[in-house]
Amino acid sequence: MSTTSPHRERPKRTARPAxxxxxxxxxxxxxxxxxxxxxxxxxxxxxxxxxxxxxxxMGLFTLIPIVxxxxxxxxxxxxxxxxxxxxxxxxxxxxxxxxxxxxxLNTILFVVVAVAFQLGLALALAIMVQEKMPAWLRVFFxxxxxxxxxxxxxxxxxxxxxxxxxxxxxxxxxxxxAGIPAVPWLTTPGGSAAVVILVYVWQNFGFSFLLFIGGLAxxxxxxxxxxxxxxxTGWRKHLYVTLxxxxxxxxxxxxxxxxxxxxxxxxxxxxxxxxxxxxxxxAVMVIFESAFQRLEFGQxxxxxxxxxxxxxxxxxxxxxxxxxxxFYQ
Amino acid sequence: MTTTxxxxxxxxxxxxxxxxxxxxxxxxxxxxxxxxxxxxLLIAATLTLGPVLWTLSTSLRSPSExxxxxxxxxxxxxxxxxxxxxxxxxxIFLLVLNSALVTGxxxxxxxxxxxxxxxxxxxxxxxxxxxxxxxxLATMMVPVQVTIVPVFMLxxxxxxxxxxxxxILPAIPTxxxxxxxxxxxxxxxxxxxEAAAIDGASPWRTFRSVYAPLAMPGMAxxxxxxxxxxxxxxxxxxxxxxxxxxxTLPLGLVxxxxxxxxxxxxxxxxxxxxxxxxxxxxxxxxxxxxQDGLTAGTGK
Numbered sequence: 119m120s121t122t123s124p125h126r127e128r129p130k131r132t133a134r135p136a137x138x139x140x141x142x143x144x145x146x147x148x149x150x151x152x153x154x155x156x157x158x159x160x161x162x163x164x165x166x167x168x169x170x171x172x173x174x175x176m177g178l179f180t181l182i183p184i185v186x187x188x189x190x191x192x193x194x195x196x197x198x199x200x201x202x203x204x205x206x207x208x209x210x211x212x213x214x215x216x217x218x219x220x221x222x223l224n225t226i227l228f229v230v231v232a233v234a235f236q237l238g239l240a241l242a243l244a245i246m247v248q249e250k251m252p253a254w255l256r257v258f259f260x261x262x263x264x265x266x267x268x269x270x271x272x273x274x275x276x277x278x279x280x281x282x283x284x285x286x287x288x289x290x291x292x293x294x295x296a297g298i299p300a301v302p303w304l305t306t307p308g309g310s311a312a313v314v315i316l317v318y319v320w321q322n323f324g325f326s327f328l329l330f331i332g333g334l335a336x337x338x339x340x341x342x343x344x345x346x347x348x349x350x351t352g353w354r355k356h357l358y359v360t361l362x363x364x365x366x367x368x369x370x371x372x373x374x375x376x377x378x379x380x381x382x383x384x385x386x387x388x389x390x391x392x393x394x395x396x397x398x399x400x401a402v403m404v405i406f407e408s409a410f411q412r413l414e415f416g417q418x419x420x421x422x423x424x425x426x427x428x429x430x431x432x433x434x435x436x437x438x439x440x441x442x443x444x445f446y447q
Numbered sequence: 448m449t450t451t452x453x454x455x456x457x458x459x460x461x462x463x464x465x466x467x468x469x470x471x472x473x474x475x476x477x478x479x480x481x482x483x484x485x486x487x488l489l490i491a492a493t494l495t496l497g498p499v500l501w502t503l504s505t506s507l508r509s510p511s512e513x514x515x516x517x518x519x520x521x522x523x524x525x526x527x528x529x530x531x532x533x534x535x536x537x538x539i540f541l542l543v544l545n546s547a548l549v550t551g552x553x554x555x556x557x558x559x560x561x562x563x564x565x566x567x568x569x570x571x572x573x574x575x576x577x578x579x580x581x582x583x584l585a586t587m588m589v590p591v592q593v594t595i596v597p598v599f600m601l602x603x604x605x606x607x608x609x610x611x612x613x614x615i616l617p618a619i620p621t622x623x624x625x626x627x628x629x630x631x632x633x634x635x636x637x638x639x640x641e642a643a644a645i646d647g648a649s650p651w652r653t654f655r656s657v658y659a660p661l662a663m664p665g666m667a668x669x670x671x672x673x674x675x676x677x678x679x680x681x682x683x684x685x686x687x688x689x690x691x692x693x694x695t696l697p698l699g700l701v702x703x704x705x706x707x708x709x710x711x712x713x714x715x716x717x718x719x720x721x722x723x724x725x726x727x728x729x730x731x732x733x734x735x736x737x738q739d740g741l742t743a744g745t746g747k
Contacts, residue, residue: 162574169567186600246487268679268730270696273700
């Protein structure tokens with residue numbers, strides 16, 4: 119039973135007879151008592167009134183823009199002159215553009231390294247926090263790992279820029295104590311890529327950590343008892359019990375981590391502005407630059423469509439793969 | 448090296464672990480496993496909190512001393528000149544006012560609209576309910592960057608470009624909030640509506656006087672999540688606002704950093720600390736709610 123979801127403790131709706139009528143709206147129309155007719159009628163009106171702000175807002179600000187974005191990807195438009203239809207030109211230009219290519223490659227590399235790092239760290243820390251320790255210490259660790267999540271990525275990137283400064287940064291000062299010469303973190307391609315990943319993981323591993331804590335809490339203690347009777351100790355216990363039983367959580371955590379890493383923008387924008395060169399330019403940064411700096415709205419939309427297709431493909435692939443590797447109790 | 452005291456992931460339920468014979472208090476002894484684990488966790492916690500502590504501490508150094516190494520982690524002699532300096536270089540009051548206005552209106556707007564939509568999806572009967580709910584959920588998958596160009600045009604078309612409303616309006620309809628509120632209302636028994644109907648209450652009255660008050664904790668989660676997310680938001684304000692009088696805090700801070708170059712760290716960091724205060728308040732009072740909200744709907 120989860121401790122993170124308040125809804126779970128409430129009586130399950132499906133256990134009630136009324137839920138049957140709800141699961142099949144309209145079924146009661148002829149069967150129901152005649153006196154309920156006006157109530158159902160006013161309910162229907164109320165439903166649409168209640169939904170109106172959400173549905174209209176989403177239609178206007180999400181659904182229409184999605185369609186518009188796809189349509190726009192086939193036009194050349196700079197806002198000033200009238201849009202002209204160019205077919206797949208935007209897509210072929212975008213695919214051949216070296217900056218766009220590099221940015222997509224950077225993004226994929228970033229996702230692979232950052233997500234692996236983030237999930238590994240979160241899982242290791244979650245397992246360590248869940249084992250026996252005083253309650254106040256557990257609360258302290260949980261709060262400490264959760265804390266960066268509440269800060270803005272812009273502020274975090276601002277102070278991290280100073281921490282990683284080559285001459286007066288704290289990171290290099292600590293390294294100098296160990297006799298390591300100053301690392302040019304933000305002025306070399308490798309260094310800035312490393313900083314962007316470190317800062318991103320620093321801020322976001324707490325979210326995966328929370329998911330893993332929830333997952334671990336749902337593994338029955340009896341499973342571990344049985345495993346230890348069978349002779350499993352220490353790391354083997356986690357390898358053969360924790361990891362398989364945690365696989366549904368791992369799937370959710372990895373899907374969410376990948377989707378959010380694919381959209382990384384704030385950290386590289388504030389830390390490095392995509393540089394040096396194109397070394398930390400990400401897909402979303404290129405969308406931003408082509409639309410709002412070069413006014414190539416069609417190309418920006420084409421890049422956006424490509425990014426969405428990649429996100430959808432990866433998510434679908436993950437769920438398909440999960441059928442093989444995810445173990446449900 | 449595993450001792451019997453380290454057995455089992457007791458987690459949050461001490462009741463279960465207390466029942467195990469292995470954890471009886473008189474078996475307690477020093478465990479290397481425990482010690483190594485705590486040291487590793489302390490290192491991780493230091494790395495997480497250290498940069499924030501350094502930020503706070505350095506903001507309390509005088510601007511001329513802010514570059515000095517070794518770094519300071521504890522503000523022994525706090526010097527508040529950097530804070531005065533921030534107020535001179537940046538119209539902090541306006542930035543805070545803008546951020547508060549934008550974030551507050553989005554939070555309240557999300558709480559109200561999500562509660563209404565969530566209630567409709569959970570307890571009201573109408574045709575196409577399932578399909579409509581699926582569409583709402585599907586919009587959660589679409590990244591904001593993909594729709595930003597058309598949203599930008601739409602805002603221009605509505606004559607709202609470079610206004611705070613441009614930030615507020617598109618952020619109010621919330622798929623995640625609607626989902627969360629639907630789950631919350633599903634947890635409230637349908638019998639309440641039946642009882643209210645027998646007492647002669649209209650469906651509207653039932654919502655306003657019976658269900659909405661009961662759903663306040665859920666609405667609080669939606670509000671806290673919205674506040675935290677939009678207070679920290681950078682991408683949309685960067686695109687949708689142009690003039691400095693419409694900047695929100697994150698934008699103002701980044702522009703402050705740009706103006707100063709590497710002039711003085713402590714002034715920039717003083718601004719960063721000021722921007723963190725609301726987040727800290729939310730953290731202290733709403734940590735549980737934030738955690739619940741973030742992990743809601745993940746199945747765990």
